[in-house]
Amino acid sequence: MKIKQILLAARPQGMPASTTFKTVETTLPQLMPGEVLVKPLYFSVDPYMRGRMNDSKSYIPPFQVGEPIESGGVAEVVESKDDQFSAGEIVMPGGPRPFLPWATAAIFPANHLRKTDNNIPPTYYLGLLGVPGLTAYFGLVDIGKPKAGETVVVSGAAGAVGIIVGQIAKIMGCRAVGIAGGAEKIKLLTDTFNFDAAIDYKGNQDIDAAVGAACPNGVDIYFDNVGGDISDAVIRHLNFFARVPLCGQIALYNSTEVPVGPRIQPVMVTRSVLMQGFTIGNYAPRFAEGVKQLAEWVKAGKIKYTETVIEGFDELPAALLGLFSGRNSGKMIVKV
Amino acid sequence: MKIKQILLAARPQGMPASTTFKTVETTLPQLMPGEVLVKPLYFSVDPYMRGRMNDSKSYIPPFQVGEPIESGGVAEVVESKDDQFSAGEIVMPGGPRPFLPWATAAIFPANHLRKTDNNIPPTYYLGLLGVPGLTAYFGLVDIGKPKAGETVVVSGAAGAVGIIVGQIAKIMGCRAVGIAGGAEKIKLLTDTFNFDAAIDYKGNQDIDAAVGAACPNGVDIYFDNVGGDISDAVIRHLNFFARVPLCGQIALYNSTEVPVGPRIQPVMVTRSVLMQGFTIGNYAPRFAEGVKQLAEWVKAGKIKYTETVIEGFDELPAALLGLFSGRNSGKMIVKV
Numbered sequence: 001m002k003i004k005q006i007l008l009a010a011r012p013q014g015m016p017a018s019t020t021f022k023t024v025e026t027t028l029p030q031l032m033p034g035e036v037l038v039k040p041l042y043f044s045v046d047p048y049m050r051g052r053m054n055d056s057k058s059y060i061p062p063f064q065v066g067e068p069i070e071s072g073g074v075a076e077v078v079e080s081k082d083d084q085f086s087a088g089e090i091v092m093p094g095g096p097r098p099f100l101p102w103a104t105a106a107i108f109p110a111n112h113l114r115k116t117d118n119n120i121p122p123t124y125y126l127g128l129l130g131v132p133g134l135t136a137y138f139g140l141v142d143i144g145k146p147k148a149g150e151t152v153v154v155s156g157a158a159g160a161v162g163i164i165v166g167q168i169a170k171i172m173g174c175r176a177v178g179i180a181g182g183a184e185k186i187k188l189l190t191d192t193f194n195f196d197a198a199i200d201y202k203g204n205q206d207i208d209a210a211v212g213a214a215c216p217n218g219v220d221i222y223f224d225n226v227g228g229d230i231s232d233a234v235i236r237h238l239n240f241f242a243r244v245p246l247c248g249q250i251a252l253y254n255s256t257e258v259p260v261g262p263r264i265q266p267v268m269v270t271r272s273v274l275m276q277g278f279t280i281g282n283y284a285p286r287f288a289e290g291v292k293q294l295a296e297w298v299k300a301g302k303i304k305y306t307e308t309v310i311e312g313f314d315e316l317p318a319a320l321l322g323l324f325s326g327r328n329s330g331k332m333i334v335k336v
Numbered sequence: 337m338k339i340k341q342i343l344l345a346a347r348p349q350g351m352p353a354s355t356t357f358k359t360v361e362t363t364l365p366q367l368m369p370g371e372v373l374v375k376p377l378y379f380s381v382d383p384y385m386r387g388r389m390n391d392s393k394s395y396i397p398p399f400q401v402g403e404p405i406e407s408g409g410v411a412e413v414v415e416s417k418d419d420q421f422s423a424g425e426i427v428m429p430g431g432p433r434p435f436l437p438w439a440t441a442a443i444f445p446a447n448h449l450r451k452t453d454n455n456i457p458p459t460y461y462l463g464l465l466g467v468p469g470l471t472a473y474f475g476l477v478d479i480g481k482p483k484a485g486e487t488v489v490v491s492g493a494a495g496a497v498g499i500i501v502g503q504i505a506k507i508m509g510c511r512a513v514g515i516a517g518g519a520e521k522i523k524l525l526t527d528t529f530n531f532d533a534a535i536d537y538k539g540n541q542d543i544d545a546a547v548g549a550a551c552p553n554g555v556d557i558y559f560d561n562v563g564g565d566i567s568d569a570v571i572r573h574l575n576f577f578a579r580v581p582l583c584g585q586i587a588l589y590n591s592t593e594v595p596v597g598p599r600i601q602p603v604m605v606t607r608s609v610l611m612q613g614f615t616i617g618n619y620a621p622r623f624a625e626g627v628k629q630l631a632e633w634v635k636a637g638k639i640k641y642t643e644t645v646i647e648g649f650d651e652l653p654a655a656l657l658g659l660f661s662g663r664n665s666g667k668m669i670v671k672v
Contacts, residue, residue, distance in 0.1 A: 268613035
């Protein structure tokens with residue numbers, strides 16, 4: 001069977017470009033007993049994938065040059081040589097490498113796939129009930145430990161994780177303040193997602209003053225998705241005993257030199273601040289708890305959700321790059 | 337009664353100098369019922385005091401210009417108009433402001449003093465069983481959570497806190513690596529205080545390489561007393577799930593501009609690092625636990641202790657400034 005794949009052509013220096021990717025045609029081997037042939041329906045593209053393009057020590061092994069890029073996704077079974085699966089079922093990668101290769105079809109061992117629930121829209125598995133939802137839940141609840149009346153600031157607030165963080169903060173009785181880029185996203189945060197205030201970093205010359213105005217009682221929890229100048233500004237407003245779940249640093253992922261900025265340790269000492277870097281894999285043993293709680297909130301109408309869906313397998317590289325210019329509201333998904 | 341006092345003459349910009357201090361003679365008012373007249377015997381001088389010279393929000397209110405500097409200390413009762421105390425007893429300040437003014441004598445309300453135990457050398461209350469010992473204990477045990485076999489690095493290792501951190505790390509079955517300045521201190525750490533390795537930052541051009549060599553399995557806990565370049569080097573060697581009790585930033589206390597350095601958040605995210613700023617006051621409800629444990633270790637010969645004692649009331653400013661040039665080994669004390 002002939003398929004298309006998108007490979008990592010070369011490791012990018014700084015921002016990835018079209019030369020980072022290469023589309024090739026190849027042929028899948030014959031399906032063997034115990035294997036399942038799947039056709040991807042939806043791919044997730046996520047900021048952390050930039051890190052996998054570097055050849056450096058991190059929590060997931062790097063992509064290999066000449067091999068397909070891979071990401072989260074949902075697929076349909078085309079043919080199965082295993083009793084557990086049959087054609088037409090909707091599945092997700094669920095093995096030790098829970099990723100789909102960027103390919104128009106792929107073969108998996110049956111025990112590296114898991115079925116989805118027909119009552120849940122399949123893309124929810126990539127967002128609200130997937131990595132972004134769980135990241136928001138555990139980062140805010142387990143590290144941030146929000147208490148009613150506190151102020152929670154989230155950067156990258158209109159992203160897949162950010163919109164959920166703000167809504168959980170509201171459920172917990174906190175003031176939710178989002179930082180995002182552009183008037184449209186700001187309106188989305190306050191009008192649709194119930195944030196108490198939102199700061200447009202693209203429209204504000206002085207983020208520091210904007211944070212001060214939006215957080216009259218200071219900042220108790222800063223859920224940091226972006227890093228860089230925006231975080232510098234928020235950190236200046238941290239209260240005593242503030243908590244900083246450190247989720248991502250998208251502003252820095254394409255840096256070619258070691259990023260430099262104001263040292264944060266003096267503020268952290270004088271105000272007894274906690275900062276905890278985390279990746280969602282740390283919480284794998286507690287995923288069921290997170291999914292259950294998020295699903296309950298969704299059913300109760302307490303969490304709303306949005307996606308940006310881009311159509312076409314060939315659009316995968318552009319969709320990934322779009323994350324770094326803020327092209328998405330909510331979860332960025334590519335429909336094949 | 338005529339006394340001498342040392343006042344804060346002016347808030348320093350950068351490193352304090354002789355003009356920061358002013359010695360004056362003044363007269364104490366008459367002792368009233370319920371009050372106690374004390375004569376300081378020993379003053380503690382500590383790096384955190386630099387922060388109190390600034391007019392900025394921190395965990396202790398700033399010193400006031402024209403008012404006496406104050407610090408931890410041990411004093412002798414000269415005269416008491418309260419039944420709880422009598423002349424000759426050794427006491428410490430124990431009220432809401434647990435400090436002695438830099439004065440040759442002072443009056444306290446009786447309920448702002450507490451007695452010391454005759455079986456313990458009085459200066460131990462300023463060090464091993466005082467703020468530095470408790471800081472080492474709670475920072476390492478409660479934040480660092482050392483596990484046997486892990487590597488603990490402490491900066492400012494020959495200081496009052498550092499020598500205790502290293503010894504507790506050894507008690508917990510860890511590899512203890514200290515960073516300090518000068519061959520004499522390095523020898524002290526490895527020969528007297530049982531550190532597995534010690535790095536002389538004054539003698540090493542490449543701290544990064546020295547940390548790598550001293551920590552072949554990486555760094556699991558970095559107890560940070562100093563900040564700046566030394567911390568930058570250690571942070572590069574942090575392991576996944578490393579913990580950083582953030583105790584002090586002495587390298588930065590005299591900065592006149594916002595200190596700038598490599599951003600630490602990217603490493604913290606990719607390696608799931610915890611950093612917790614703290615001050616010992618956070619642990620006030622658990623002081624008894626800490627004192628009990630430290631005293632047991634001392635009695636069992638598991639913790640050794642050293643002090644640098646400078647003699648003379650007039651030497652107080654010079655002793656304080658000496659902390660910033662590393663004049664002390666262990667706790668710096670001024671004997672009046």
